[in-house]
Amino acid sequence: MTRLTWLQPEDLITHEFRQAEEEGRDVTSVRARWLAAGGSPTPPRSGTSPRPAAPQLTALAEQLLTELDEPTEPVRRLRTRPFRPMAGVRGRQPLPAAEPLIDAAGRGGTGESPAGPTHRTRLHAAWLGRATGCLLGKPVEKLPLKAIRALAKSTGNWPLNTWFTARGVPPELTTTYPWNRRSAPTSLAENINGMPEDDDLNYPLLNLLLLQRHGKAFTTQDVAALWLEELPAARTFTAERVAYRNLLNGIDPPRTARHHNPFREWIGALIRADVHGWTNPDDPTAAAEQAYRDACLTHTGNGVYGAMFAAATIARAASGTADVHQSLAAGLAVVPADSRLAKAVRHGIQLAHGHGDFDDVADRLHEAYGTHHWVHVVPNAAVLAAALTHADGDFTASITRAVSGGWDTDSNGATAGSIAGLLAGHPDALPARWTAPLKNRLATSVGAFHGTGFDTLAALTARLTAPQTAAPASRTTDPTPQEAPRP
Secondary structure, eight states: OOOOTTTOHHHHHHHHHHHHHHTTOOOHHHHHHHHHTTOOSSOOSSSSOSSOOOHHHHHHHHHHHHHHOSOOOOOOOOSSSOOTTOTTOOSOOOOOOOOOSSOOOOSOOOSOOSOTHHHHHHHHHHHHHHHHHHHHHGGGTTOOHHHHHHHHHTTTOOSOOSOOOOTTOOHHHHHHSOOOTTTHHHHSGGGOOSBOOOHHHHHHHHHHHHHHHHGGGOOHHHHHHHHHHHSOGGGOOHHHHHHHHHHHTTOOTTGGGTTTOTTTTBTTTGGGOHHHHHTSTTOHHHHHHHHHHHHTTTOOHHHHHHHHHHHHHHHHHTTSSOOHHHHHHHHHHTSOTTSHHHHHHHHHHHHHHHOSSHHHHHHHHHHHHTTSOTTBHHHHHHHHHHHHHHHTTOHHHHHHHHHHTOSSHHHHHHHHHHHHHHHHOSGGGSOHHHHGGGTTOBOOSSTTOTTOOHHHHHHHHHHTOSOOSSOOGGGSSSOOTTTSOOO
């Protein structure tokens, strides 16, 4: 029998217990029934448990998931601009000025307006940065913090400053801490030959198609339809895979994010936010609004806030006039200040300002959030904000700190690289040791983007930056060859 990762009821239920408790719900009695029947007390770290459960346990898990279904933490919406799904708001109000959490002036920002060719070059650097940071983190994804440090130190690459390599690593170390099985063949220094496929790049490509077809007024249903048309199911994970299954079972958004989906506050929506920020330079509110409509397909609560935070941060960084601290402040301004996401981000920023050694910052974050799954958005947003703050706008420092902080290393590296690339302002401002191995091409199974160059992707993204109110009729189907490299 085929066992699908991230979908087995006996695996979902233990994740659901933990997620429900994060939301403040009491699952004591439901968990007791599960344990009394012989169910596992802890959720699997990977996508599925090592052995299949007995049929009666699978049936019980399905029943308990249904009992716990639906009542999730509601998403509190932006209060800065009305748009149709936001009830009870009248009149447009400007986003409050983004002030740094701690008074600091950092590097970043070219001082040029987000118009014309300067924005296109920023986008080129952002695409390259996203790919570079993702690729740096791929070999050590899923590994614990001590493993990342041990592997890098064994080759003299700590503090992390360049690609991971297997050359010179003692065999006994890789036996204890094996590289990510799927990623090592394409992401260790000696193996890099262009950007390999990764969901952290697939989702920005999907969102290019989304805006080409529907404009910035897209709906969550538009996102769902696009996924079914263009995204292979096997390229989805965690919350996205559950939502995809829910769509195939006839469940409509936003219930797709809630039904039997214990991953609803994990990092998946945050990694989809870049295009929403890139195409709304210096308009964090608009970027967050778009990210909200995207995220609601798969996430609730802090999972949605993570996407809004990232999109707004990226939008401010794309302005050409903001530094990294102002950009992060803009991201915090669009999410509830008392949310777990916002508290974790502020904690990461405060630690970064208080410690000169980033290892100390990472250690304290892992002490605070180590009980979370390594894909949960809360610890990852904290380490992302800490890395960007500590790096103070420097590109290499941003991606290496994001990856060396652990948890979802490739996703954190990708978002850090996107933001730091924008702040650098030009692809030539990124060190060649990072960009040259990419060979200006990426692999993907999304649309017809396979083999596309990052300069081309920047040009396509720049075309989508101008304000749009609705998609032209010709864009309701496939984009034209001038808009995307389709057959």
